[in-house]
Amino acid sequence: xxxxxxxxxxxxxxxxxxxxxxxxxxxxxxxxxxxxxxxxxxxxxxxxxxxxxxxxxxxxxxxxxxxxxxxxxxxxxxxxxxxxxxxxxxxxxxxxxxxxxxxxxxxxxxxxxxxxxxxxxxxxxxxxxxxxxxxxxxxxxxxxxxxxxxxx
Amino acid sequence: xxxxxxxxxxxxxxxxxxxxxxxxxxxxxxxxxxxxxxxxxxxxxxxxxxxxxxxxxxxxxxxxxxxxxxxxxxxxxxxxxxxxxxxxxxxxxxxxxxxxxxxxxxxxxxxxxxxxxxxxxxxxxxxxxxxxxxxxxxxxxxxxxxxxxxxxxxxxxxxxxxxxxxxxxxxxxxxxxxxxxxxxxxxxxxxxxxxxxxxxxxxxxxxxxxxxxxxxxxxxxxxxxxxxxxxxxxxxxxxxxxxxxxxxxxxxxxxxxxxxxxxxxxxxxxxxxxxxxxxxxxxxxxxxxxxxxxxxxxxxxxxxxxxxxxxxxxx
Numbered sequence: 001x002x003x004x005x006x007x008x009x010x011x012x013x014x015x016x017x018x019x020x021x022x023x024x025x026x027x028x029x030x031x032x033x034x035x036x037x038x039x040x041x042x043x044x045x046x047x048x049x050x051x052x053x054x055x056x057x058x059x060x061x062x063x064x065x066x067x068x069x070x071x072x073x074x075x076x077x078x079x080x081x082x083x084x085x086x087x088x089x090x091x092x093x094x095x096x097x098x099x100x101x102x103x104x105x106x107x108x109x110x111x112x113x114x115x116x117x118x119x120x121x122x123x124x125x126x127x128x129x130x131x132x133x134x135x136x137x138x139x140x141x142x143x144x145x146x147x148x149x150x151x152x
Numbered sequence: 153x154x155x156x157x158x159x160x161x162x163x164x165x166x167x168x169x170x171x172x173x174x175x176x177x178x179x180x181x182x183x184x185x186x187x188x189x190x191x192x193x194x195x196x197x198x199x200x201x202x203x204x205x206x207x208x209x210x211x212x213x214x215x216x217x218x219x220x221x222x223x224x225x226x227x228x229x230x231x232x233x234x235x236x237x238x239x240x241x242x243x244x245x246x247x248x249x250x251x252x253x254x255x256x257x258x259x260x261x262x263x264x265x266x267x268x269x270x271x272x273x274x275x276x277x278x279x280x281x282x283x284x285x286x287x288x289x290x291x292x293x294x295x296x297x298x299x300x301x302x303x304x305x306x307x308x309x310x311x312x313x314x315x316x317x318x319x320x321x322x323x324x325x326x327x328x329x330x331x332x333x334x335x336x337x338x339x340x341x342x343x344x345x346x347x348x349x350x351x352x353x354x355x356x357x358x359x360x361x362x363x364x365x366x367x368x369x370x371x372x373x374x375x376x377x378x379x380x381x382x383x384x385x386x387x388x389x390x391x392x393x394x395x396x397x398x399x400x401x402x403x404x405x406x407x408x409x410x411x412x413x414x415x416x417x418x419x420x421x422x423x424x425x426x427x428x429x430x431x432x433x434x435x436x437x438x439x440x441x442x443x444x445x446x447x448x449x450x451x452x453x454x455x456x457x458x459x460x461x462x463x464x465x466x467x
Contacts, residue, residue: 030233059221064247065229065239079231079239079273100248101304104460141266 030081032135034071040132043125044068047094047116061100082139088129089138094120196364197372199446202356204296207289216241216276228275236275244297245304250456252449255294259285291449298452299351305460306341316429324432329440330458336437337459339430348417352455353441362415363408370441382442387435391426394419 036044051061053069060067066084067073078084087093095117103109120126198206208214218225218241225241240246249255257264262280263271271277281290316335319327327335340346340353348367350356355369368374379386380398389397399408412418426434444451 030231062240065242076237077239079229079237080270082232083270098248098250101245101250101301102307104248104305139269141269143266 030078030136033081033132034075036071037132039128043120043128047120047125050112050116051094051097051100056103059102061103063100080139081133081136083141085130085133085136085138086141088126088133090143091126194364196366197355197369197374199350199354199356199369199371200292200295200448201299201352201354201446201452202296202350203289204292204294204299205356207285207293208296211281211285211289211293213244213293216278217243219243220245230273230275239274241276245301248301250298250301250453252291252294252298252453255297255449256290259290259293260287294449295447295452298449298456299354299447302452302456302459303346303351305456316427316433318427319429319432321428321432324429324436327433327436332433332437332440333455333458335433336440339426339434340437343422343425343430343434345434348419352447352452353438354447357417360416361411362417363411367417370438371444371446372442375438375442382439384435384439387438388431390419391431391434392421392423394421 048068051063053067053073054061062077065077067077097113097117098104099106099109099113214223216225220243223243227239227241228236229239230236249258254264258278260280260282262278285293316339324332337352346352348357350367350369353370355366355371355374357367358365359367364374368378376382378396378399379390383398386397389395395412396408399405400412402408422431441447447455
């Protein structure tokens with residue numbers, strides 16, 4: 001009897017023991033982003049929050065369900081830090097950002113978005129963000145062109 | 153003798169009966185054809201955009217996406233740490249997709265290939281509609297989404313473009329299509345044309361007791377029939393008087409008058425509400441939309457680009 005029941009307890013216990021370091025390692029990867037350095041917080045506020053957290057006419061812009069307005073909101077809405085690193089690395093954000101439909105015709109918003117893109121380049125802010133996420137492994141999402149080439 | 157006398161009388165009666173029967177048969181056939189034609193004429197045209205709107209309803213799109221910001225939907229997403237977190241399901245317009253091929257890709261496959269891995273983290277995943285809709289139907293839904301996207305770009309924060317310059321009808325006719333589109337669209341919104349004739353004149357609004365029970369759009373055969381095949385003076389007459397010039401003076405004018413007088417939503421007369429230039433711009437704009445026909449997803453994508461980029465208006 002003992003010889004049969006023991007493995008039943010041992011197997012899950014071993015699994016937990018083996019998985020715990022992996023889980024804690026994964027958690028620590030995201031946690032490595034916090035607390036946020038002052039210069040990173042400044043960049044997010046100036047370049048990202050416009051589309052990810054700022055309130056316009058009573059409605060918050062939470063594009064792609066990502067709220068970067070404060071640390072608590074980031075922890076709550078950032079599901080994949082690797083994806084965040086990827087879009088910054090590939091210059092998809094903020095350089096390819098588009099205004100949401102409700103703001104798209106507003107000349108002030110257009111101007112603000114263009115300023116964001118220009119200032120981001122001018123101040124080499126990408127490098128600051130990449131340094132902040134140095135411990136994060138960027139995801140690798142094939143873009144349309146790569147996907148097409150692979151399928152051919 | 154009496155038989156000889158009766159013969160011509162019978163013959164005449166037989167002829168009368170024959171003519172009468174023929175007349176009745178002809179009359180019934182004519183009435184049946186007339187009724188069929190009348191019913192066909194009463195059937196309203198449906199644009200691609202309106203078909204898309206109806207398909208979005210019948211195919212269950214709103215179940216997951218809601219109808220807009222005021223009708224939110226929830227989902228769960230697994231983080232890289234293996235934790236499920238609440239997230240909203242975006243509306244069709246939340247992420248600002250403005251390309252028809254991207255919309256078609258999403259609807260057809262449930263998710264574009266490059267987004268597939270991220271999509272697997274979602275608890276509720278978008279189904280691939282290629283099983284439930286034809287490629288044409290998917291195009292229709294995409295067209296409707298883009299037409300609503302155009303509508304969403306127009307709101308209180310949208311700037312009022314500079315006052316319409318004073319132009320002669322000839323100068324208006326010489327405007328580039330994109331310039332006319334920007335000016336015509338602005339005036340149509342400002343004066344409420346789309347409210348009744350549908351976004352970008354694509355129809356789809358009901359009108360009880362009107363001939364077709366709908367308010368016609370600007371895109372097709374109905375518009376041409378109401379305006380003497382797109383006659384400029386007729387279009388202008390509709391704008392100024394809210395009535396049809398040629399249809400009310402034609403052979404069936406009495407019928408047209410009856411419907412125009414009894415319909416629930418009559419067209420207002422804009423004679424004193426618009427300047428001469430505005431009337432000219434609107435006339436040319438409606439003719440431009442009619443020339444284009446029912447707008448496709450690709451055309452709406454181009455419209456969205458033109459209407460949200462000021463360069464056409466500035467040039």
